[in-house]
Amino acid sequence: MVVLATKLYVEGDARDRALDSLRSLVDNEIGDLDVDFDIGVRHDDFPSVTIEGDDAxxxxxVLREEFGEIVPDLEAGETYVGTLESWDDDGFVLDAGQGEGVRIPSAELGLGPGSPEQIRERYGLVQHLPLRFVYEAPDADGRSRLADDEVDRLYEWTRGTGRLNVNSATRAEVRATLNRAGHAQDYVTVERLGLLEQSVICTEGTDPPGLLASVGEYLPAELRCVVP
Structure with a gap:
Protein backbone atom coordinates (compact mmCIF):
# COMPACT_ATOMS: atom_id res chain seq x y z
CA MET A 1 0.00 0.00 0.00
CA VAL A 2 1.10 3.55 -0.78
CA VAL A 3 -0.40 6.56 1.01
CA LEU A 4 -0.25 9.47 -1.42
CA ALA A 5 0.93 12.90 -0.26
CA THR A 6 -2.09 14.79 -1.55
CA LYS A 7 -5.39 15.30 0.25
CA LEU A 8 -9.01 14.57 -0.63
CA TYR A 9 -10.89 16.98 1.62
CA VAL A 10 -14.05 17.90 -0.32
CA GLU A 11 -17.44 16.33 0.34
CA GLY A 12 -20.56 15.21 -1.54
CA ASP A 13 -20.55 15.13 -5.33
CA ALA A 14 -17.22 16.95 -5.38
CA ARG A 15 -15.67 14.07 -3.41
CA ASP A 16 -17.00 11.52 -5.90
CA ARG A 17 -15.57 13.54 -8.79
CA ALA A 18 -12.23 13.87 -7.02
CA LEU A 19 -12.07 10.11 -6.42
CA ASP A 20 -12.87 9.47 -10.08
CA SER A 21 -10.10 11.90 -11.04
CA LEU A 22 -7.64 10.16 -8.71
CA ARG A 23 -8.49 6.75 -10.17
CA SER A 24 -7.81 8.12 -13.65
CA LEU A 25 -4.51 9.65 -12.54
CA VAL A 26 -3.37 6.42 -10.89
CA ASP A 27 -4.47 4.38 -13.89
CA ASN A 28 -2.53 6.70 -16.20
CA GLU A 29 0.60 6.08 -14.15
CA ILE A 30 0.40 2.32 -13.56
CA GLY A 31 -2.39 1.05 -15.82
CA ASP A 32 0.09 -0.51 -18.26
CA LEU A 33 1.73 -2.55 -15.50
CA ASP A 34 0.63 -6.03 -14.41
CA VAL A 35 -1.24 -4.88 -11.29
CA ASP A 36 -4.68 -4.42 -9.80
CA PHE A 37 -5.27 -1.49 -7.48
CA ASP A 38 -7.88 -0.23 -5.07
CA ILE A 39 -8.17 3.29 -3.66
CA GLY A 40 -9.36 4.24 -0.18
CA VAL A 41 -9.21 7.44 1.87
CA ARG A 42 -7.78 7.54 5.40
CA HIS A 43 -9.42 9.34 8.31
CA ASP A 44 -6.97 12.24 7.77
CA ASP A 45 -8.01 12.64 4.08
CA PHE A 46 -4.86 11.14 2.58
CA PRO A 47 -5.72 8.56 -0.12
CA SER A 48 -4.23 5.08 0.07
CA VAL A 49 -3.62 2.85 -2.93
CA THR A 50 -3.49 -0.92 -2.36
CA ILE A 51 -1.64 -2.65 -5.20
CA GLU A 52 -1.38 -6.34 -6.06
CA GLY A 53 0.25 -8.11 -9.01
CA ASP A 54 3.60 -9.04 -10.52
CA ASP A 55 4.58 -5.40 -11.04
CA ALA A 56 3.39 -4.19 -7.61
CA VAL A 62 5.96 5.06 -9.68
CA LEU A 63 3.24 6.47 -7.42
CA ARG A 64 5.78 7.53 -4.78
CA GLU A 65 7.70 9.43 -7.43
CA GLU A 66 4.61 11.08 -8.89
CA PHE A 67 2.71 12.06 -5.73
CA GLY A 68 5.12 11.74 -2.83
CA GLU A 69 4.38 9.31 0.00
CA ILE A 70 3.03 9.67 3.52
CA VAL A 71 5.12 7.38 5.74
CA PRO A 72 4.59 6.18 9.35
CA ASP A 73 7.83 7.68 10.67
CA LEU A 74 9.97 10.61 9.59
CA GLU A 75 13.76 10.37 9.70
CA ALA A 76 15.98 13.38 10.36
CA GLY A 77 17.67 14.76 7.26
CA GLU A 78 15.33 13.04 4.80
CA THR A 79 13.07 14.82 2.31
CA TYR A 80 9.29 14.28 2.41
CA VAL A 81 6.10 15.85 1.05
CA GLY A 82 3.55 17.48 3.36
CA THR A 83 0.46 19.56 2.66
CA LEU A 84 0.16 23.18 3.80
CA GLU A 85 -2.16 22.90 6.78
CA SER A 86 -1.84 26.30 8.50
CA TRP A 87 0.38 29.33 9.00
CA ASP A 88 1.00 31.92 11.69
CA ASP A 89 3.59 34.54 12.60
CA ASP A 90 6.11 31.81 13.42
CA GLY A 91 5.98 29.89 10.14
CA PHE A 92 4.11 27.20 8.20
CA VAL A 93 2.68 23.93 9.51
CA LEU A 94 2.67 21.00 7.08
CA ASP A 95 0.57 17.85 7.44
CA ALA A 96 2.78 14.84 6.75
CA GLY A 97 0.37 12.31 8.22
CA GLN A 98 1.92 12.19 11.67
CA GLY A 99 -1.02 13.57 13.62
CA GLU A 100 0.91 16.60 14.80
CA GLY A 101 1.99 18.88 11.99
CA VAL A 102 5.57 19.54 10.96
CA ARG A 103 6.47 23.17 11.67
CA ILE A 104 8.65 25.06 9.20
CA PRO A 105 9.92 28.15 11.07
CA SER A 106 9.87 31.47 9.23
CA ALA A 107 13.67 31.51 9.03
CA GLU A 108 13.66 28.13 7.27
CA LEU A 109 11.19 28.96 4.51
CA GLY A 110 13.96 30.34 2.29
CA LEU A 111 11.53 32.47 0.28
CA GLY A 112 12.77 35.97 0.99
CA PRO A 113 11.65 38.70 3.38
CA GLY A 114 8.22 39.11 4.91
CA SER A 115 5.93 37.35 7.35
CA PRO A 116 4.64 33.84 6.59
CA GLU A 117 1.31 35.38 5.53
CA GLN A 118 3.07 37.82 3.18
CA ILE A 119 5.12 34.97 1.73
CA ARG A 120 1.96 32.92 1.22
CA GLU A 121 0.39 35.83 -0.65
CA ARG A 122 3.49 36.49 -2.76
CA TYR A 123 3.80 32.90 -3.94
CA GLY A 124 0.09 32.14 -4.17
CA LEU A 125 0.23 29.28 -1.66
CA VAL A 126 -3.25 27.86 -1.18
CA GLN A 127 -4.13 25.64 1.77
CA HIS A 128 -3.41 21.90 1.28
CA LEU A 129 -0.76 22.60 -1.38
CA PRO A 130 1.81 19.74 -1.34
CA LEU A 131 5.29 21.03 -0.44
CA ARG A 132 8.60 19.19 -0.18
CA PHE A 133 10.52 19.64 3.05
CA VAL A 134 13.59 18.33 4.87
CA TYR A 135 12.65 16.96 8.28
CA GLU A 136 14.54 17.59 11.51
CA ALA A 137 13.32 16.26 14.85
CA PRO A 138 12.23 19.14 17.13
CA ASP A 139 13.23 17.22 20.29
CA ALA A 140 16.79 17.22 18.98
CA ASP A 141 16.71 21.01 18.57
CA GLY A 142 16.37 20.53 14.83
CA ARG A 143 14.39 22.83 12.56
CA SER A 144 12.68 21.43 9.51
CA ARG A 145 12.96 23.50 6.33
CA LEU A 146 11.55 23.69 2.84
CA ALA A 147 13.61 21.57 0.45
CA ASP A 148 15.95 23.43 -1.91
CA ASP A 149 14.15 22.18 -5.01
CA GLU A 150 10.84 23.36 -3.55
CA VAL A 151 12.25 26.83 -2.93
CA ASP A 152 13.58 26.90 -6.50
CA ARG A 153 10.19 25.84 -7.88
CA LEU A 154 8.35 28.60 -6.02
CA TYR A 155 10.87 31.24 -7.09
CA GLU A 156 10.33 30.16 -10.70
CA TRP A 157 6.62 30.89 -10.33
CA THR A 158 7.42 34.59 -9.79
CA ARG A 159 9.56 34.76 -12.96
CA GLY A 160 6.90 33.62 -15.41
CA THR A 161 3.82 35.24 -16.94
CA GLY A 162 1.74 34.98 -13.78
CA ARG A 163 -0.39 32.28 -12.17
CA LEU A 164 -3.72 31.76 -10.47
CA ASN A 165 -3.54 28.97 -7.89
CA VAL A 166 -6.69 27.16 -6.81
CA ASN A 167 -7.64 24.50 -4.27
CA SER A 168 -10.76 22.34 -3.74
CA ALA A 169 -11.09 21.57 -7.47
CA THR A 170 -9.75 18.98 -9.91
CA ARG A 171 -7.77 20.01 -12.97
CA ALA A 172 -10.73 19.21 -15.25
CA GLU A 173 -13.07 21.34 -13.13
CA VAL A 174 -10.72 24.33 -13.25
CA ARG A 175 -10.27 24.06 -17.01
CA ALA A 176 -14.01 23.75 -17.59
CA THR A 177 -14.67 26.81 -15.40
CA LEU A 178 -12.10 28.92 -17.24
CA ASN A 179 -13.54 27.95 -20.60
CA ARG A 180 -17.15 28.55 -19.56
CA ALA A 181 -16.19 31.99 -18.22
CA GLY A 182 -14.72 32.93 -21.60
CA HIS A 183 -11.03 32.71 -20.66
CA ALA A 184 -9.88 29.93 -22.98
CA GLN A 185 -7.36 32.31 -24.57
CA ASP A 186 -6.06 33.68 -21.27
CA TYR A 187 -4.13 30.68 -20.01
CA VAL A 188 -1.45 28.38 -21.36
CA THR A 189 -2.32 25.32 -19.29
CA VAL A 190 -3.56 24.21 -15.88
CA GLU A 191 -0.71 22.58 -13.98
CA ARG A 192 -1.67 19.94 -11.43
CA LEU A 193 0.02 20.66 -8.09
CA GLY A 194 -1.98 18.09 -6.11
CA LEU A 195 -5.21 16.18 -6.59
CA LEU A 196 -7.30 19.26 -5.66
CA GLU A 197 -4.67 22.00 -6.04
CA GLN A 198 -4.10 23.50 -9.49
CA SER A 199 -2.06 26.32 -11.00
CA VAL A 200 -3.43 28.25 -13.96
CA ILE A 201 -0.47 29.50 -16.01
CA CYS A 202 -1.49 32.77 -17.61
CA THR A 203 -0.64 33.87 -21.12
CA GLU A 204 1.50 36.95 -21.76
CA GLY A 205 -0.61 40.01 -21.03
CA THR A 206 -3.19 38.26 -18.83
CA ASP A 207 -3.62 39.91 -15.44
CA PRO A 208 -3.83 37.23 -12.71
CA PRO A 209 -5.86 39.41 -10.27
CA GLY A 210 -8.28 40.23 -13.09
CA LEU A 211 -8.63 36.54 -13.90
CA LEU A 212 -9.31 35.82 -10.23
CA ALA A 213 -12.02 38.48 -10.09
CA SER A 214 -13.67 37.05 -13.18
CA VAL A 215 -13.74 33.34 -12.27
CA GLY A 216 -13.77 33.51 -8.47
CA GLU A 217 -17.56 33.46 -8.21
CA TYR A 218 -17.67 30.19 -10.18
CA LEU A 219 -15.16 28.30 -8.04
CA PRO A 220 -15.99 27.49 -4.39
CA ALA A 221 -12.29 27.48 -3.62
CA GLU A 222 -9.38 29.45 -2.28
CA LEU A 223 -7.66 31.37 -5.08
CA ARG A 224 -4.27 33.09 -4.86
CA CYS A 225 -2.40 35.02 -7.53
CA VAL A 226 1.28 34.94 -8.40
CA VAL A 227 2.15 38.26 -10.03
CA PRO A 228 5.61 38.46 -11.67
Missing part, protein backbone atom coordinates in the same frame (compact mmCIF):
# COMPACT_ATOMS: atom_id res chain seq x y z
CA UNK A 57 6.84 -3.02 -6.44
CA UNK A 58 7.39 -1.02 -9.63
CA UNK A 59 3.88 0.45 -9.42
CA UNK A 60 4.37 1.59 -5.82
CA UNK A 61 7.62 3.29 -6.74
Missing amino acids: VVARN
Whole structure:
Protein backbone atom coordinates (compact mmCIF):
# COMPACT_ATOMS: atom_id res chain seq x y z
CA MET A 1 0.00 0.00 0.00
CA VAL A 2 1.10 3.55 -0.78
CA VAL A 3 -0.40 6.56 1.01
CA LEU A 4 -0.25 9.47 -1.42
CA ALA A 5 0.93 12.90 -0.26
CA THR A 6 -2.09 14.79 -1.55
CA LYS A 7 -5.39 15.30 0.25
CA LEU A 8 -9.01 14.57 -0.63
CA TYR A 9 -10.89 16.98 1.62
CA VAL A 10 -14.05 17.90 -0.32
CA GLU A 11 -17.44 16.33 0.34
CA GLY A 12 -20.56 15.21 -1.54
CA ASP A 13 -20.55 15.13 -5.33
CA ALA A 14 -17.22 16.95 -5.38
CA ARG A 15 -15.67 14.07 -3.41
CA ASP A 16 -17.00 11.52 -5.90
CA ARG A 17 -15.57 13.54 -8.79
CA ALA A 18 -12.23 13.87 -7.02
CA LEU A 19 -12.07 10.11 -6.42
CA ASP A 20 -12.87 9.47 -10.08
CA SER A 21 -10.10 11.90 -11.04
CA LEU A 22 -7.64 10.16 -8.71
CA ARG A 23 -8.49 6.75 -10.17
CA SER A 24 -7.81 8.12 -13.65
CA LEU A 25 -4.51 9.65 -12.54
CA VAL A 26 -3.37 6.42 -10.89
CA ASP A 27 -4.47 4.38 -13.89
CA ASN A 28 -2.53 6.70 -16.20
CA GLU A 29 0.60 6.08 -14.15
CA ILE A 30 0.40 2.32 -13.56
CA GLY A 31 -2.39 1.05 -15.82
CA ASP A 32 0.09 -0.51 -18.26
CA LEU A 33 1.73 -2.55 -15.50
CA ASP A 34 0.63 -6.03 -14.41
CA VAL A 35 -1.24 -4.88 -11.29
CA ASP A 36 -4.68 -4.42 -9.80
CA PHE A 37 -5.27 -1.49 -7.48
CA ASP A 38 -7.88 -0.23 -5.07
CA ILE A 39 -8.17 3.29 -3.66
CA GLY A 40 -9.36 4.24 -0.18
CA VAL A 41 -9.21 7.44 1.87
CA ARG A 42 -7.78 7.54 5.40
CA HIS A 43 -9.42 9.34 8.31
CA ASP A 44 -6.97 12.24 7.77
CA ASP A 45 -8.01 12.64 4.08
CA PHE A 46 -4.86 11.14 2.58
CA PRO A 47 -5.72 8.56 -0.12
CA SER A 48 -4.23 5.08 0.07
CA VAL A 49 -3.62 2.85 -2.93
CA THR A 50 -3.49 -0.92 -2.36
CA ILE A 51 -1.64 -2.65 -5.20
CA GLU A 52 -1.38 -6.34 -6.06
CA GLY A 53 0.25 -8.11 -9.01
CA ASP A 54 3.60 -9.04 -10.52
CA ASP A 55 4.58 -5.40 -11.04
CA ALA A 56 3.39 -4.19 -7.61
CA VAL A 57 6.84 -3.02 -6.44
CA VAL A 58 7.39 -1.02 -9.63
CA ALA A 59 3.88 0.45 -9.42
CA ARG A 60 4.37 1.59 -5.82
CA ASN A 61 7.62 3.29 -6.74
CA VAL A 62 5.96 5.06 -9.68
CA LEU A 63 3.24 6.47 -7.42
CA ARG A 64 5.78 7.53 -4.78
CA GLU A 65 7.70 9.43 -7.43
CA GLU A 66 4.61 11.08 -8.89
CA PHE A 67 2.71 12.06 -5.73
CA GLY A 68 5.12 11.74 -2.83
CA GLU A 69 4.38 9.31 0.00
CA ILE A 70 3.03 9.67 3.52
CA VAL A 71 5.12 7.38 5.74
CA PRO A 72 4.59 6.18 9.35
CA ASP A 73 7.83 7.68 10.67
CA LEU A 74 9.97 10.61 9.59
CA GLU A 75 13.76 10.37 9.70
CA ALA A 76 15.98 13.38 10.36
CA GLY A 77 17.67 14.76 7.26
CA GLU A 78 15.33 13.04 4.80
CA THR A 79 13.07 14.82 2.31
CA TYR A 80 9.29 14.28 2.41
CA VAL A 81 6.10 15.85 1.05
CA GLY A 82 3.55 17.48 3.36
CA THR A 83 0.46 19.56 2.66
CA LEU A 84 0.16 23.18 3.80
CA GLU A 85 -2.16 22.90 6.78
CA SER A 86 -1.84 26.30 8.50
CA TRP A 87 0.38 29.33 9.00
CA ASP A 88 1.00 31.92 11.69
CA ASP A 89 3.59 34.54 12.60
CA ASP A 90 6.11 31.81 13.42
CA GLY A 91 5.98 29.89 10.14
CA PHE A 92 4.11 27.20 8.20
CA VAL A 93 2.68 23.93 9.51
CA LEU A 94 2.67 21.00 7.08
CA ASP A 95 0.57 17.85 7.44
CA ALA A 96 2.78 14.84 6.75
CA GLY A 97 0.37 12.31 8.22
CA GLN A 98 1.92 12.19 11.67
CA GLY A 99 -1.02 13.57 13.62
CA GLU A 100 0.91 16.60 14.80
CA GLY A 101 1.99 18.88 11.99
CA VAL A 102 5.57 19.54 10.96
CA ARG A 103 6.47 23.17 11.67
CA ILE A 104 8.65 25.06 9.20
CA PRO A 105 9.92 28.15 11.07
CA SER A 106 9.87 31.47 9.23
CA ALA A 107 13.67 31.51 9.03
CA GLU A 108 13.66 28.13 7.27
CA LEU A 109 11.19 28.96 4.51
CA GLY A 110 13.96 30.34 2.29
CA LEU A 111 11.53 32.47 0.28
CA GLY A 112 12.77 35.97 0.99
CA PRO A 113 11.65 38.70 3.38
CA GLY A 114 8.22 39.11 4.91
CA SER A 115 5.93 37.35 7.35
CA PRO A 116 4.64 33.84 6.59
CA GLU A 117 1.31 35.38 5.53
CA GLN A 118 3.07 37.82 3.18
CA ILE A 119 5.12 34.97 1.73
CA ARG A 120 1.96 32.92 1.22
CA GLU A 121 0.39 35.83 -0.65
CA ARG A 122 3.49 36.49 -2.76
CA TYR A 123 3.80 32.90 -3.94
CA GLY A 124 0.09 32.14 -4.17
CA LEU A 125 0.23 29.28 -1.66
CA VAL A 126 -3.25 27.86 -1.18
CA GLN A 127 -4.13 25.64 1.77
CA HIS A 128 -3.41 21.90 1.28
CA LEU A 129 -0.76 22.60 -1.38
CA PRO A 130 1.81 19.74 -1.34
CA LEU A 131 5.29 21.03 -0.44
CA ARG A 132 8.60 19.19 -0.18
CA PHE A 133 10.52 19.64 3.05
CA VAL A 134 13.59 18.33 4.87
CA TYR A 135 12.65 16.96 8.28
CA GLU A 136 14.54 17.59 11.51
CA ALA A 137 13.32 16.26 14.85
CA PRO A 138 12.23 19.14 17.13
CA ASP A 139 13.23 17.22 20.29
CA ALA A 140 16.79 17.22 18.98
CA ASP A 141 16.71 21.01 18.57
CA GLY A 142 16.37 20.53 14.83
CA ARG A 143 14.39 22.83 12.56
CA SER A 144 12.68 21.43 9.51
CA ARG A 145 12.96 23.50 6.33
CA LEU A 146 11.55 23.69 2.84
CA ALA A 147 13.61 21.57 0.45
CA ASP A 148 15.95 23.43 -1.91
CA ASP A 149 14.15 22.18 -5.01
CA GLU A 150 10.84 23.36 -3.55
CA VAL A 151 12.25 26.83 -2.93
CA ASP A 152 13.58 26.90 -6.50
CA ARG A 153 10.19 25.84 -7.88
CA LEU A 154 8.35 28.60 -6.02
CA TYR A 155 10.87 31.24 -7.09
CA GLU A 156 10.33 30.16 -10.70
CA TRP A 157 6.62 30.89 -10.33
CA THR A 158 7.42 34.59 -9.79
CA ARG A 159 9.56 34.76 -12.96
CA GLY A 160 6.90 33.62 -15.41
CA THR A 161 3.82 35.24 -16.94
CA GLY A 162 1.74 34.98 -13.78
CA ARG A 163 -0.39 32.28 -12.17
CA LEU A 164 -3.72 31.76 -10.47
CA ASN A 165 -3.54 28.97 -7.89
CA VAL A 166 -6.69 27.16 -6.81
CA ASN A 167 -7.64 24.50 -4.27
CA SER A 168 -10.76 22.34 -3.74
CA ALA A 169 -11.09 21.57 -7.47
CA THR A 170 -9.75 18.98 -9.91
CA ARG A 171 -7.77 20.01 -12.97
CA ALA A 172 -10.73 19.21 -15.25
CA GLU A 173 -13.07 21.34 -13.13
CA VAL A 174 -10.72 24.33 -13.25
CA ARG A 175 -10.27 24.06 -17.01
CA ALA A 176 -14.01 23.75 -17.59
CA THR A 177 -14.67 26.81 -15.40
CA LEU A 178 -12.10 28.92 -17.24
CA ASN A 179 -13.54 27.95 -20.60
CA ARG A 180 -17.15 28.55 -19.56
CA ALA A 181 -16.19 31.99 -18.22
CA GLY A 182 -14.72 32.93 -21.60
CA HIS A 183 -11.03 32.71 -20.66
CA ALA A 184 -9.88 29.93 -22.98
CA GLN A 185 -7.36 32.31 -24.57
CA ASP A 186 -6.06 33.68 -21.27
CA TYR A 187 -4.13 30.68 -20.01
CA VAL A 188 -1.45 28.38 -21.36
CA THR A 189 -2.32 25.32 -19.29
CA VAL A 190 -3.56 24.21 -15.88
CA GLU A 191 -0.71 22.58 -13.98
CA ARG A 192 -1.67 19.94 -11.43
CA LEU A 193 0.02 20.66 -8.09
CA GLY A 194 -1.98 18.09 -6.11
CA LEU A 195 -5.21 16.18 -6.59
CA LEU A 196 -7.30 19.26 -5.66
CA GLU A 197 -4.67 22.00 -6.04
CA GLN A 198 -4.10 23.50 -9.49
CA SER A 199 -2.06 26.32 -11.00
CA VAL A 200 -3.43 28.25 -13.96
CA ILE A 201 -0.47 29.50 -16.01
CA CYS A 202 -1.49 32.77 -17.61
CA THR A 203 -0.64 33.87 -21.12
CA GLU A 204 1.50 36.95 -21.76
CA GLY A 205 -0.61 40.01 -21.03
CA THR A 206 -3.19 38.26 -18.83
CA ASP A 207 -3.62 39.91 -15.44
CA PRO A 208 -3.83 37.23 -12.71
CA PRO A 209 -5.86 39.41 -10.27
CA GLY A 210 -8.28 40.23 -13.09
CA LEU A 211 -8.63 36.54 -13.90
CA LEU A 212 -9.31 35.82 -10.23
CA ALA A 213 -12.02 38.48 -10.09
CA SER A 214 -13.67 37.05 -13.18
CA VAL A 215 -13.74 33.34 -12.27
CA GLY A 216 -13.77 33.51 -8.47
CA GLU A 217 -17.56 33.46 -8.21
CA TYR A 218 -17.67 30.19 -10.18
CA LEU A 219 -15.16 28.30 -8.04
CA PRO A 220 -15.99 27.49 -4.39
CA ALA A 221 -12.29 27.48 -3.62
CA GLU A 222 -9.38 29.45 -2.28
CA LEU A 223 -7.66 31.37 -5.08
CA ARG A 224 -4.27 33.09 -4.86
CA CYS A 225 -2.40 35.02 -7.53
CA VAL A 226 1.28 34.94 -8.40
CA VAL A 227 2.15 38.26 -10.03
CA PRO A 228 5.61 38.46 -11.67
